Amino acid sequence: MYKHEHRLTAWHIGIAFTFLSIGILLGPFQTWEHAGLNLYPQLKAVGIQSYYHGLTLHGVLNALVFTTFFITGFFTFTVAHSLGRPMRFPRYHTVSLIVMVVGLLITAVPLLLNGATVLYTFYPPLKADPLFYIGLTIVVIGSWMVGWGLLFTWGAWRKDNPKTQTPLIALGSLITMVMWQIATIGVALEMLLLNIPWSLGLLPGTDPQLARTLFWFTGHPLVYFWLLPVYVSWYGMLPKQAGGKIFSEPLARFAFWLFLVLSVPIGIHHQYVDPGIPAGWKALHSILTFAVFFPSLLTLFNVVASLEIGGRAAGGKGWFGWIFKLPWGDPSFTAQAFAGMLFALGGISGLTNASYNINLAVHNTAWIPGHLHLTVGTGVAFSFMGIAYWLVPKLAGRELWNRKVALAQAWTWLIGMALMSNGLHILGLRYGVPRRSALGIAPYAAGMTEWTPFIIETAVGGTILLISIVLLYVNLVATAWFSRRLTTPIEMPVAEPWDDHPAPAWLDQWRPWLAGSLALVLLSYGPVVVYLLSRLALTSPGFSNLW
Secondary structure (H helix, E strand, C coil): CCHHHHHHHHHHHHHHHHHHHHHHHCHHHHHHHHCCCCCHHHHHHHCCCCHHHHHHHHHHHHHHHHHHHHHHHHHHHHHHHHHCCCCCCHHHHHHHHHHHHHHHHHHHHHHHCCCCCCCCCCCCCECCCHHHHHHHHHHHHHHHHHHHHHHHHHHHHHHHCCCCCCCHHHHHHHHHHHHHHHHCHHHHHHHHHHHHHHHCCCCCCECHHHHHHHHHHHHCHHHHHHHHHHHHHHHHCHHHHCCCCECCHHHHHHHHHHHHHHCCCCHHHHHCCCCCCCHHHHHHHHHHHHHHHHHHHHHHHHHHHHHHHHHHHCCCCCCCHHHHHCCCCCHHHHHHHHHHHHHHHHHHHHHHHHCHHHHHHHCCECHHHHHHHHHHHHHHHHHHHHHHHHHHHHHHCECCCCHHHHHHHHHHHHHHHHHHHHHHHHHHHHHCCECCCCHHHCHHHCCCHHHHHHHHHHHHHHHHHHHHHHHHHHHHHHHHHCCCECCCCCCCCCCCECCCCCCCHHHHCCHHHHHHHHHHHHHHHHHHHHHHHHCCCCCECCECCCC
């Protein structure tokens, strides 16, 4: 029934992990460089020209390419199975994938050839080859097309089921893709009106302040584009894997709608140090950033309560005895549970970033990559790995090659990320060590012996993460090609509600939530963009090949 959807999902997931393998393997080289083991001269033999070239590849391939392709593939699978019907226009989804791949290949050319060493935020006046901007734009358009196709499928389902509530897994998937449509307006405008014409020589210069503002219009909602698929799994699947049920499905639906409303109008908290943004709008975005933490707190409570139901059903007693009854021998569950533990710490450090005064102390320090690796590097990527432990066997029709290797991978990722992120957090908060810097060759770092223990901790963590990623790829490749055929098909885990009370009708209505989202976006960004346009100055030249 879902043969085409499974094939599409497999292509999306396969491309995601293929490009992740390039980006993620470059991560440990950065930690080793900080510790004084600079291997970048040797990496020139394989085309990596500098520390910053490797850092750009690491950020773009991990945070942009891997996540986008995994999410679009995962949602193709979840929406079809949750609604119980194939895609409304299957060939259209094939075209969507082709568009994304074409954009990726266009992007890859300058990226791999050191023509787009502008880091994953690509801030002007750093200037990349036009193909980099054009390719990324095409990838985003392809992801839009996937979202439209999912909505077409839901529309057909709604026509056949006018009085049935949208299943939670499908609803969370669709809300994520609609939020993505809104969030990417900012980067689309940056690309089409500033970066692409500027890189082609059609504009004499660019306005870095306006470009940064448009980037962060998308840049922070991007975090929730990464995160909400994880919440789809944590809410809709993980309780089933734990032998439990969803503690409160209405609360889960409410959390997803709150993310639709609150995810976009918060990007200016990344621009507290930008003098061109009026202070009042920084204050508004600070308040809204704290507000978006609320649905994450709801998620923490709801998911833990759902897992507790499973643990107690398995015989767990007392306040904490249920924890030990959870299925820690299941690598898919274990990876996601570990991801949730570390992500909770990342959320706390995110509140620090949202606090104006403290943000001034940590903004351009190693604290930020420490926070980012707990969120996208662990909460998101680690959960995606856990999902892959059941999804890849499902798509391949083969058993997971080795559960013990998968469990070892989960434990090594937990330990490695805990060490690396802790070292980065301390380096940034206590010592103000700058981020995005090749510390091993930086003159100002010479003699800073108090940094040494934490730089070594970061490097040890990075090395353990390298071991973990090797275990992951060995297991996934062996599963896809060499493992034994399944005797019983794997079904998508779908958690049932704890009680039989349906969610209120207003939690299945799009119009009020869309209206609230768009209104808040216009309120929080409209005056700021008008203000910046009134002071538009396309005077900044481009800089490239600095490294």
